[in-house]
Amino acid sequence: MTAVGRLLWLLLALVAGNALAAEKVRYCDYPVYPPISWSDGKQVRGLAPSVVKKLFGELGYEVETVVLGNWKRCLLDAAEGRVDVVLAYSTAQRQQSMLFSTVPVLREEVALFINRQHPVQFERLEDLAHYRGGLLFGESYGVEFDRMVAQNDNIEWVSDSRQNFGKLIRGRIDFITQERRTGQLYIESLAGAQDIVALPKALSVDYLRVAVSRRSPLASQMPQINAQLQRMVDAGDIERLLDESEVTYRDMINLPVNEQ
Numbered sequence: 001m002t003a004v005g006r007l008l009w010l011l012l013a014l015v016a017g018n019a020l021a022a023e024k025v026r027y028c029d030y031p032v033y034p035p036i037s038w039s040d041g042k043q044v045r046g047l048a049p050s051v052v053k054k055l056f057g058e059l060g061y062e063v064e065t066v067v068l069g070n071w072k073r074c075l076l077d078a079a080e081g082r083v084d085v086v087l088a089y090s091t092a093q094r095q096q097s098m099l100f101s102t103v104p105v106l107r108e109e110v111a112l113f114i115n116r117q118h119p120v121q122f123e124r125l126e127d128l129a130h131y132r133g134g135l136l137f138g139e140s141y142g143v144e145f146d147r148m149v150a151q152n153d154n155i156e157w158v159s160d161s162r163q164n165f166g167k168l169i170r171g172r173i174d175f176i177t178q179e180r181r182t183g184q185l186y187i188e189s190l191a192g193a194q195d196i197v198a199l200p201k202a203l204s205v206d207y208l209r210v211a212v213s214r215r216s217p218l219a220s221q222m223p224q225i226n227a228q229l230q231r232m233v234d235a236g237d238i239e240r241l242l243d244e245s246e247v248t249y250r251d252m253i254n255l256p257v258n259e260q
Contacts, residue, residue, distance in 0.1 A: 025061045025218065027052045028074040028083040032136070032161045033182045035245035036087075036106075036208070039067070040252055047245045048087045048208075051105055051238060055210070056085075058228050059221070070159040072138030081215025089206045091140055097214055099222050103229040104207035105238060110141055111180040111198040113187070115168050120175050122199055129154060131174035134164040141177055142204055165190055177203055185246070189253045 029044050031037040037046035044065050053063045066083050068074050077083045079097035089108075090100040112128075114120045120131055125144055129152045137157050140146055149155050156173055158164055161182070167173045169192045176183070180198055187193040210225060212218045218225070232238055 023061055025052075025056045025063050025085055026066055026083040027056075027063050027085045028066045028068060028077055029086070030068060030071040030074050030136075030138075033179065034185050034249045035242060036179070036182060038249060045245070045248060045252075047106065047238070047242045050241045050245065051232070052085060052087065052210070054237065054241075055225065055228055055232065059224060070137040075138050078211065078213045081213045084213055084216040084218050086211050087208050088211045089140065090209055090211070092143070093140075094211065098211040099214060099219055100212075101210040101222070101226055101229055103226050103233060104209050105229070106208040106242065107205065108208055109180045109205050110177055110203045111183060112201075112203055113165075113168065113176040113178055113183045113196055113198050114174065115171060116195040116197055118171055118174055120199070122175075122201060125203075128175065132156065132172075133175045133177065134158060134167055134173040135177060136161065136164070139177070142206075145177075145203070161186060162190070165193065165196065168196060169193055185249060188250075 027049070029037050029049060031039040031044045031046065033046070033048075035046055037044055037048040039045070044067060049065060056063050066077070068077065074083070074086050075088065075094065078086045086098075087105060088094065088098075088100075094100075112120065112122055121127055125148055129148060131154065133149075133155045135149075135155050135157055137159055156167070158167075161178070164173070164176050165186055168176055169190070178186075180202070183198055187196045190196075210229065212222065212225070
């Protein structure tokens with residue numbers, strides 16, 4: 001092979017390598033929100049990773065799942081373009097660095113979980129200023145809630161939901177803000193959680209959406225992403241994946257320890 005031929009071959013290989021690299025989507029997850037996402041100790045499971053793999057698989061991409069130490073890290077890496085995709089609520093701050101799907105993945109109701117032994121009176125958001133709450137790093141439940149938290153400094157931040165519920169069981173905090181579906185799954189299996197209940201009045205209702213980093217090549221693919229998401233919704237794929245996720249999680253937590 002001539003020198004020119006070798007150079008041409010190297011250039012073609014480089015172009016092909018870049019094309020293949022462009023076909024991989026880096027998806028960041030913090031798997032502590034069953035049935036949305038959780039870890040079985042070996043891999044990330046749940047609705048979120050299943051939706052992302054099906055969505056981008058249909059669009060011709062391979063999905064690489066990235067797990068970081070807390071949810072705040074996922075959001076930061078998405079903002080900086082180190083990962084391409086997360087599933088999250090849309091907020092004004094997040095919209096500065098991410099593009100959100102117009103088609104929602106899931107409607108979620110955020111509830112207050114309390115200990116019946118330590119009642120909490122909740123009619124208005126301002127009522128929570130009198131109590132101690134627990135949130136995960138990076139969580140946001142709207143501008144007004146975030147403002148209340150900032151003004152009153154009444155939140156203890158942790159990186160694990162089970163740690164939060166453990167503090168609620170022991171009376172170290174007064175409430176947890178948690179997606180209702182996720183919270184109910186936790187207290188079904190958590191020792192000592194018989195007095196933990198969700199208040200009927202919702203703190204908020206929001207929608208989990210596919211969020212793409214504005215620094216990702218995928219940013220130009222939002223019309224295709226929305227169209228494929230709509231096809232999945234219309235076909236009942238997301239509802240089916242959610243049902244499967246709930247069944248799988250319950251089966252997992254009911255296994256004897258030595259079988260997990």
